[in-house]
Structures are given as structure tokens and as C-alpha cells.
Amino acid sequence: MFQTADMLRVFQAHRGDAIVVPGRGARHWAQISTRPNRDVPVGDPAMGGHAGFALGLALARPADRIVLFDSEGDLLMSLGILATVAELAPANFYHFMLENECYATTGGQPVPNAKNVAYDVIARGAGYPRALAFDKLEDFEASLPSILAQPGPVFAALKVVPEVENVPIGQRVRWQTRTRDRVLADLRAELGVAR
Amino acid sequence: MAPTQDAQLSPQLVLDEMKKNGVTHVVWLPDSETNFLYQLMQADPSLQLVPVSREGLAFSIAAGLATGGQTPAILIQNTGLMESGDSLRGWAIGLQIPVVMMVGYRGWTRHGVNADSAATYTERFLNAFGITYYLVETSADAPRISIAFEEARRTQRPVAVLMADEYHGFNR
Numbered sequence: 001m002f003q004t005a006d007m008l009r010v011f012q013a014h015r016g017d018a019i020v021v022p023g024r025g026a027r028h029w030a031q032i033s034t035r036p037n038r039d040v041p042v043g044d045p046a047m048g049g050h051a052g053f054a055l056g057l058a059l060a061r062p063a064d065r066i067v068l069f070d071s072e073g074d075l076l077m078s079l080g081i082l083a084t085v086a087e088l089a090p091a092n093f094y095h096f097m098l099e100n101e102c103y104a105t106t107g108g109q110p111v112p113n114a115k116n117v118a119y120d121v122i123a124r125g126a127g128y129p130r131a132l133a134f135d136k137l138e139d140f141e142a143s144l145p146s147i148l149a150q151p152g153p154v155f156a157a158l159k160v161v162p163e164v165e166n167v168p169i170g171q172r173v174r175w176q177t178r179t180r181d182r183v184l185a186d187l188r189a190e191l192g193v194a195r
Numbered sequence: 196m197a198p199t200q201d202a203q204l205s206p207q208l209v210l211d212e213m214k215k216n217g218v219t220h221v222v223w224l225p226d227s228e229t230n231f232l233y234q235l236m237q238a239d240p241s242l243q244l245v246p247v248s249r250e251g252l253a254f255s256i257a258a259g260l261a262t263g264g265q266t267p268a269i270l271i272q273n274t275g276l277m278e279s280g281d282s283l284r285g286w287a288i289g290l291q292i293p294v295v296m297m298v299g300y301r302g303w304t305r306h307g308v309n310a311d312s313a314a315t316y317t318e319r320f321l322n323a324f325g326i327t328y329y330l331v332e333t334s335a336d337a338p339r340i341s342i343a344f345e346e347a348r349r350t351q352r353p354v355a356v357l358m359a360d361e362y363h364g365f366n367r
Contacts, residue, residue, distance in 0.1 A: 046255070046282045046284060052258075053256070055259060056260040058259075060259065061264070083248060191263070
């Protein structure tokens, strides 16, 4: 297992001009990213939807690389998205998934069959042409250039250390630097998309 | 008495309404109300079909498409719409996505007496979410689809079109 922030710092070095949907890694990514107008930290509009949102962006912007940091809790809610991605096969879609074996934001309860789900196998079975899993940061760092150099879709499960939050939601320290509306407006402006 | 041609809903008219309103992607899951429309959409190179396996996925995908500058429409049945409540709330209403949902109105009867709870709760569900909806039963109603698209654009919200023609025009 490795720290999400350390993994994101590794990714930052290879980010280029990718549009990044940071999902539940957004708290760290906000401190690491140097291109916030190409980041889409939409928070948690409804659990299970990050991959669909990122897929929609990938289909809408085929000339842009879309990088998603999904989570296992989200993906378990919507495993069917893997088949949809695989059928459409967007070459600009890079699907990373944070795997911490729990629901960290609700107190750390385990996800179903937490220690025994092989998400890379599920993704491959759904039809992803490439699906990988990493539990050592050095292996991820070594493979990342190759992952990004090849066309998508690609899936990679990343074993990360849980960062469990047990504080009531209303008492948690806000990490967001922009509202959701501002995030979307900034991205549209960056992409030249009219509303 | 068998329904006349005018009393049925032409799938081609529905497709024309979507194209007239600039739809680029149709995020869909099959239902018996819109089966015949699927065949037309498949044959149309200007539309990309995005198949989902659960209706809730349609809303986040549509949100991503719209954010990226495209014009999605969602094509699902009322049963799946009701299953999608949180996704509709968070991804479509919450992100202010101007998307038209073409919803197969399973169980709809004109006389108000139905034997299908899917129909019983459809409009109640939409009212609970504050979603405007337009009923489309026959080809004469097709212009209401453009009204729905115009309203979605103007309000930056999802708007529903209830497709109430199961086993008639669309499923021949």
C-alpha cells in the first residue's frame, strides 16, 4: 500500500495537459496540481458516478486525455460502467482506481469482500484491453510512463492507505478552493465550451 | 378499433426532433416503448449511442458529455428513472445539466386506471424532483419534444418527455 498523496505527486510529473477528474483524491490533488483549470474536482454529486462523468468527458473531448482517479466504493456501485467503457473504448480514457478496502469517508467500514476483490481482473473481464494493479509505489512509478504512452482505455487499481474520517461531516475541514459551479465554469472556459 | 397511423407515434419524427435540437449522444438502456427508435438511431451516423447497464449511470455520463460541450439525450424507461433518483439529483440537477430525458412510460393508460405501479409513481416521482415533463403519445405530440429541449437549455435543468406509446408505434 502507498499514500494517495505520494501517488498523486508521482502522477503530477507525467500529467502533461490531461484533464483530471480527481474523485476522492481531490483533497490532495488540490495541493499538488499546477493546472487547476484542467482539474474537475466535483466532489461527490452522487456516489458511483465518477467513472460515468469521466467517460462522458472523454467522449466529448476525444482530443484531450482524460485521467480519472476513481475509488472502489464508487466503482462497486456501478460495475456496469466497465462494460460501457470497454465497448466504446475511448483511446483518451485513463481509469485509475484508489483501493483502500473501506469506505473511508464514513468511518472506515470495509467494502464488501474488501481484501479479496481483484478489480483489474473484473476490468479485464469487462473488456478493457489493459488492466493492471499496483501495491507498491515504485512499481507504479516505473510503469506510469508506459501506461500513459499507450492509448486507452486502461484500468489500474492502486492499493492506497485508508484515510479514515470519523468527524461528523459538518465539522470537517473544507479543502475545496472552488465551488462546484466555479470548477465547471473554469473547465468550460479552459476548453472554450460555451454554456 | 385499431389505432390509425396518426394515432401512433412515429419513431422517425422523434429522431428528427432530437436531431433538430442538436443531440450528439444518446445515453440509453433499452425499453419496450422505444425499441423501434433504437433501430433508427443505430443507422444514423450523426448520433453516438452510449449503452448503459443501469439507468443511474446515464446521468453522470450525460453530465460529462454536456460539460465537455456535447448535447446528450437520455433514453430510459420510467422504472429505471425511479431507480436513478440520487444520480438524477446529484449529477443532472446538481450540476445544472440541460438534458432531455426521453422516458418510456410503462403502464400508461389514457383512462387513468392502470395495473402497473410503474405508471402510478412516474409523475409523482418527477414532481418530487421538480422536473417538468411533457407527455408524447402520438405523432401530433412530437413538437413537445422541442419544447422540452428549449426548456432544458433555458433553465439549465433536466426535463422529461414521457413516451407513452408502448406496443403501438414504437414496437411494431
